[in-house]
Amino acid sequence: MIFNTLIYGLFLITFFILYWFVIPARWRPISMLTASFIFFSYHFFIHTLLILGLTILVYVLGQAIHRYDRKKLFMTLGVVLTLGTLAYYKYTELVVSTLNDLFILMEQSARLPVPDIVVPLGISFFTFQYVHYLVDVYRGETPKSSFVEFAVYIMFFPTLVSGPIERFQRFNLQTHENLGRFRREYLFEGFTRIMIGLFKKIVIADSLTPFTEGLQMAGLDTVDYWIAAYAYAIKIYMDFSGYSDIAIGSARLFGYRIMENFNWPYLQRNLSLFWRNWHMSLTSWFRDYLYIPLGGSRVRQWKAIRNILIVWAATGIWHGAAWHFMGWGLFHAFGLIVLRFYTQYLAAYVTRFIRHDRVMAGLSGLLTFHYVVVGWVFFVCDFKQSLYVISRMFGING
Amino acid sequence: MKRLINRAGWWRPNLRVLLLTVLFLWILDQIIMAVFDHQVNGEGTFRLKIEEKRVLEGYLEKIEADPHPKVIMIGDSVMFGSAARMDDQTIPAWFHQYIGDQSGGEMHVYNLGLRGLGIADAYYLLKRLQKPENNIEWIVYNINTGWFTRENIINRPFILDLHEPESIPCNRLGLDPPPARDAEGWIQDHIMDKWKLYHYRYLVSHWLFGKPLIQRLQDEANQLYNQTDNEDEEHIYDPWYEKEWDQRFAGDWKIGAIYHGNTQWQYFEYLLQLMKKTSSNSLVFFTPRNGELLEKYDKVDHQLMAKSKQTIRETAHKYGVAIVDYEDLLASSYFSDSIHPLPEGNRIIAEQLAHDMRRLLDHQGNRRTEP
Known part of the structure; x- marks a missing residue:
């Protein structure tokens, strides 16, 4: 059902x-x-x-x-x-x-x-x-x-x-x-949450589907591929968070308060925070049952990088039985490794130049969002098409 | 933002909100029905722009519920009025204007034209109206000889949904048997369809967006990604001489031939019988053609066309259905393409129909079938 x-x-x-x-x-x-x-x-x-x-x-x-x-x-x-x-x-x-x-x-x-x-x-x-x-x-x-x-x-x-x-x-x-x-709150809270979920899924996500089709096409302009990628980013969020809303709302009808799965992930200022707010129940599962048992981040540099790669390869392949999903996971692993180096070696210098935290938050949020948007191309297209689309998004490949 | 929304708490429903929501939905249902009633007013201005079972069913129910004597005008895109932008520029709408004064508004006219409505489609559509209490005075059908050579018997399968699945000879129509109605379908039919907003969602979507929303979005996306092939749709309202035809008329095909004894032909005979049974009077007219355009590309086999029309005439006579030939009724300037009349062309056809129908009524006992 x-x-x-x-x-x-x-x-x-x-x-x-x-x-x-x-x-x-x-x-x-x-x-x-x-x-x-x-x-x-x-x-x-x-x-x-x-x-x-x-x-x-x-x-x-x-x-x-x-x-x-x-x-x-x-x-x-x-x-x-x-x-x-x-x-x-x-x-x-x-x-x-x-x-x-x-x-x-x-x-x-x-x-x-x-x-x-x-x-x-x-x-x-x-x-x-x-x-x-x-x-x-x-x-x-x-x-x-x-x-x-x-x-x-x-x-x-x-x-x-x-x-x-x-x-x-x-x-x-x-x-x-x-x-x-x-208790009446079960009905009201559950019903509202289900309605919000259905709205996200049927009205927003399903309506965006035609615009995401551009990712599977060849020969479009840079702008067209960006539009398709943005549409997919919004669609997948609305689709999945809408589904989670229906699940959480349905559970609430029976008195259960199930853990949240999304918390404004696209408004986060870095990739690590994005993942703490996107599909939270999965991310926390991987953290508790794979990442931390492997040693987590408080180990030697190469081991920390190895752990990130293992966890994100597993996260990728968990999402679907195809290699491009693993590619998507490793794309995020790469982003998290870069973020780790940035935080360790560069962040202190950058904040000296940009002192306003809000400006910094805005810029890094924008960068994070676009990194995630590009990542979705790997999620939805096979490898060959992904590389083609991404190259076109950045004006390469004709 | 999330914190703001949570703090406000205004969206949290309570009993009062639920009751007001239900009341709002009920009022919305009444408005939808009132607007639909207003549109289906018997003046021939309602067109089946939404090709969907529920809208068609609703339209047919309204026709059946109308106690006035009626003229049912059934046919393909010509009857629908594909090249007429406005709903009051179609053959049925003009026709209503012509007969309105004479009948003192008594006679109601309904447009049952559908784009791509083949002969068998027309048969199954009309069959749904075959009840003596429907008070149908006239059935008018436009026949295009092109339909006899079409490979597909059924072009608009949703029309078959108007009938019980077991009454449809799927094998003969070259169709797969319809899937069994599942639980989802049962809930739709017995629960959700009572809710008018849900039942007429395609119609409401059409009122709001000009076409069903999902189709609209798909068109927008196709246009964005240059996948659109709706050039014809965009220029359908323009006269033919402003458009390019070389590509369209490439090849050595010609019109004129019809095949006897095939399923299309059999359904034509069924349709004639049904017309006779369903109404007091019935009339078939040969669809007008743009002679100048067709001659320019030499696309008519005149000998075969004359023979085909003669056969059709004889068959119509056999079943007691009047038939008139409008093939050369319109000057070429009244066409959007080779077959679709522009609004003024529709007006001329409607005027001629009114004239011929009056003449046929005047000579009830001694009916002439050719003008």
Whole structure:
């Protein structure tokens, strides 16, 4: 079920009424689980069983980490299994296609059959929730919970398909709180947020789609490519933040306050701040479960650069199974590395020349926004087209 | 800015806001219906510029609800009035002016012309109006021999949505069977379509932006990226002699031939029968052509054209439908291209139609079919 459909609207209204006014309070978690099951089964029943199977497995491994001594083994096993499932569904096709391309490059006639795998809806999101749960249980940061509580967290339908990637601890507390009475603010806040999200998605993002098509064309003027890139930058923000708004609003209808995903990212003054305010739940996931375990930024220079490259290559490939997504991630890694050097060696000198903080903030905000806009070209076009479009944007290539 | 909005708190809804919103939406619905009613006034000035099922259905419902005797003028872009910028410059609109005085405003005229409306499309569109209580006095149809040689049987598939899917012979029409109605469709039909703002969203969009918004945006984007191919659309209102035709008339094709026995022809026969069944009187006219332009490029096979028209005439007679030949009715200066009359051309056709229909009525018992 996709958010901006009538069937989702009907489902939401029906379940909202049942949840607060028909179902007894103690059955609300079970009813939420059932509703989420119906929500997901609407498209692919078999994938619902997959999530259910993985949820049982991760929960059992979580319990094993709680109880037994070989905690690291159980945690590693869980992480490998869940990420392995993600890799199988999402990246097999990419790997096989890449191997075939390599065979062509090496002038070999061998070709592997490219599998036609249907990717389960939201797999990138719920896999990351599994990993978060397993690692936090391992670290002792997650209290014991019942299976229903964990399953509600994983299968919670507002966030199942496209996040935000909520944390178990926050979520589970609210599952308990929602055993109370209905409060009118749930309806008003949730409804408003959903309306804002729908407006962003349907009115703004969808309307901009025709203007983004220029990025896939050849032979346009510099200005045309910039217009297309700006249109795409606004479209992707409105599309994704609108979807997050609908998710957050839907969750609010049921009393949950889900973490925010966007906080005016295009108004930030540098790339690091942009990423702290864009898809915040994903960025914080990568920070907590990859960047910091790798050593973060407080290590020797080369290691810090290595960590940035690893995290952003992973961020890129998480967004889509194609190499240009990794290119997009590495483009941002490059920007963050430059920012790191600038902050360490140049910032102090520059601020001596430009003393007004507002002017500095404006200029750096503008630069950051345009860096992100150029980055989107890698996100939306394949490598060849990206390089062509970017070169045209800067007046090169004819 | 975000802090400001949050602090203001003015956008947070409460019960009063919700009630006012519902009231506002209800008033909006009433306005939409009032405007639509005003436009579909039986004066032939409403045109189906939006090719969408709900707008067409709404229009047909209004025609059916009109108790006045009616003239239904059905056909392709010529009847629609493609080369007429204003809605009161089409054949049906002019025709209403001619007969309005004589009928004392009793007779209502409706324009069921649609751009690209083929013969089978016209049949399925008219079939929707086939009820005795509809009080249709006349059906007027413009026939262009070009339609008989078209490969596509159905050119406007949304017209088929007016009928139950099982009543459409998809195989014969060369169409894929329609997909089963899913839950989304069910909600649309049974819940959302009760809300007029949603139901007529394409129409409202057309009122506001001149065409459905998404189409408008796509056109703007195409224009921006020089992908536009709507030169014809831009110059359709200009006379033909101000435009370049060499490219358009390149090749050795000619008009005039029709194929008997093909599906197009069968639907023509069905259409004639349906016209007879649906109204008290019916009239077909051969669409006027720009002889000067066609002769310049030698694009008419006169022998075949005469033969084809004779066959069409005989078939119309067979089913008791009157037929008149307007092919040479207009001077070439009244055309936008080879076939679309400019407003003044539409006026002349309407005047001739009024004259011929009056004459046919005068000779009910002893009907002459050629002027």
